Amino acid sequence: MKNIILSLILVFFVSLGFAQEEKQYKVATIAFYNVENLFDTINDPEIYINHEFSPESDKRWNTEKYFSKMDRMGGVIKQIGADVTGSAPAIIGVSEIENITVLEDLVAAEPLKEYGYQIVHFDGPDHRGVDCGFLYRPEYFEVTNTAMYHVTKADDPDYATRDQLLVSGLFDGEEMHFIVLHWPSRRGGEKRSSPLREAAADTTRYIVDSILALNPNAKIICMGDLNDDPINPSVKKHLNTTGKKEDAKDGILFNPMYNIYKKGIGSLAYRDKWNLFDQIIMSPGFLDKESDGYIHYKTFVFNKPFLMQKEGKFKGYPFRTYVGDTYMGGYSYHFPVYIFVVKEK
Template sequence: MVHELKELIAFYNVENLFSPDPPSVHRLDPTLSGLRNWDEKRYKNKLLKIAQVFQLIKEAEETLPMFIGFSEIQGQAPLDELVTMAPFNSEYGVVHYDSMDERGVDVALIYDKNKVQLVSSEPITYFFEIEDNNPANYDTTRDVLWCKFQYAGQLLNVFVLHLPSKRERNINRPKREFILKDIREKVININSEQNEAVIICGDFNENPDDENVKNLLYDDQSDKILIDPFFELFQNKSYSTFHYKNGLLFDQIILSKEFFGTSFPLHFTSAKVFNHPKLSSWDRKFAGRPFRTYAGTRYLGGYSDHFPVMTEFTVNL
């Protein structure tokens, strides 16, 4: 039996992958991470858990993703350590920039150096004015990471994002709208000037049926320039994270039309939430939900409060 070659692209919100906090002088001192008792032992357990996730993916899919976007990373050091571990075995490169996020969390990307070549990378930084009549005051958020890779003679633009969160009656919705409009303009320029493929992966803090996400998919003439394969998953109640009783699919991978043609080296076949039973909560009350690292300040020792998401492609070379 002949098996078609396939490739995967993944995104994973890893829930506060922070370096361990230095010992506090006083018991009630605030920590750099903002986490309770985030020491070397818990950090190492977290790294091991994240590596295990991708070992499970490798066993289930018979390959590892060629790109993996991450969010909730504090600095590059945890990823530098992660890629030395199995199943990555130092064969993956790391792209990361420190952002001005107030909690110090960033997005990042790792990539299989045997399959793709990094051409360029840059962070896209956003500033938002605070309405207090003081021009020196502004609000910051996590950068968007923009990388360009070469694969089989084709250029791939990969955007990794973690949009401002839904909190305080959705006060950040205009910020998400602004960032997505900016990315949309960049995609339109890529289409008109370079005609290169685009991948946008991340935690959108919006579901696939929200207007901000749907508007990203169309140009100024209302022609579709991007396809969100996670829309159908969401319609079928496939979720990557939960808020109280609500299932959410904030984690998505959006693709340009090249991946749906017949002549491009990567042809889209499926999208999925990798909700392996080992990554799910042991508590019957939360069955089917991610086994998280913390619940508030209570340490559970799990993987993340999100499941990874993936897109699968057949290879046409």
């Protein structure tokens, strides 16, 4: 496996609680990115209720814009965590992608093609056709199992939202599980729509519990656009998370985004308020400093200045591809989020 080895400085040892002596570590980046409506240009009304993204639509979405966005998104992904690892992420969960074709074009884009990313994707039931996807570098990760889980609504058998993607495999020979999520939006209002996200959280929790029942020490990462903040009931209560490492035990998941949120840092902005909907949450197995395997080191929002709107009333907001039907030529209305995992060499 091609790992970047760091000779870590004193601050690193102190934060991990190790002795103050020189050690070497393998370090890898795991990231999530809502890539904002990554659609192809083909209008297929037999599949989706409404396709806004075609040359004939008000957005005038065309081949030139499509491949320009692929290059821009690939350029963003390539930089996530690279200041530490010197390379692109080992694992990337993505949301708001239309189909496997757009993922194939994304990983084939100039900024990413050298990394040979492989893809896990299933077509889901969402009426707009947006799905989740999983990208991985095969020198880091070997897939052993994949599954999709439907979110159901007891009083509405026709309810359809994004499926939840489970990918299990060996990360540098160590078993890990990744759940990629895009919970229901706040359309209709936060309070009115909250039961939908709570139902989605219950589904995620079911997946987590199913894995932990087989291995209480399993290493599980839940990552996605949850459309709720770390303090909301869907995340805190239904998914059963905590922002304190010492409380992450007996199935309670650790949410490192909690303290980031408390500092006022977000991954998207709406009406001059920052939200941290994009989250990476993990099982207690990633917190065991005595573990021979990978453990969590740090968590960040990738909010570099080039990803921000430079002027106007939305200055400082994420620089997006579209505002309504107006083409901005940016990236996404979400910032990516990412973690570093480390393992002593």
